[in-house]
Amino acid sequence: MRLLPRLLLIAVVVVVASDCQAFSVSEPVVRIVLVKDNVFDPVVINTVPAPTTVRWEWAPGNTYDHNVVFDSFQVAQAGGWLVNSPTQKVGIHEFQFGVAGVFEYRCTVHPEMTGTINVRPNLCENGCPIFP
Numbered sequence: 001m002r003l004l005p006r007l008l009l010i011a012v013v014v015v016v017a018s019d020c021q022a023f024s025v026s027e028p029v030v031r032i033v034l035v036k037d038n039v040f041d042p043v044v045i046n047t048v049p050a051p052t053t054v055r056w057e058w059a060p061g062n063t064y065d066h067n068v069v070f071d072s073f074q075v076a077q078a079g080g081w082l083v084n085s086p087t088q089k090v091g092i093h094e095f096q097f098g099v100a101g102v103f104e105y106r107c108t109v110h111p112e113m114t115g116t117i118n119v120r121p122n123l124c125e126n127g128c129p130i131f132p
């Protein structure tokens with residue numbers, strides 16, 4: 001009689017664990033940031049290193065040129081693997097984040113344009129991360 005509840009508990013644990021694993025395996029994730037006059041949309045990306053590709057897409061109809069420039073200290077810390085975009089009115093800039101970290105960037109033309117890519121360590125052992 002006590003076997004059934006025990007089996008149900010095991011089944012629930014297995015389902016939760018396999019749900020978590022879906023995030024932790026190396027399934028590529030692509031997150032889009034729109035580059036608009038004069039804001040990055042969304043401002044913050046929260047993700048895990050699946051690895052995650054972030055694609056900045058310059059929104060159609062922009063009046064001004066914009067760029068994506070990472071903090072130079074972070075670029076140095078990362079061994080130079082963070083790549084800045086050109087300053088442009090139209091285009092795409094893509095970058096793959098394979099390690100955890102908080103990567104801040106801005107548009108050097110417009111100081112009010114700032115953004116953050118928050119690549120969290122995979123937290124499956126303690127519960128799956130929550131994505132806004």
Ligand SMILES: [Cu+2]
Pocket residue numbers: 038064065066067107108109110113
């Ligand atoms: Cu700008």
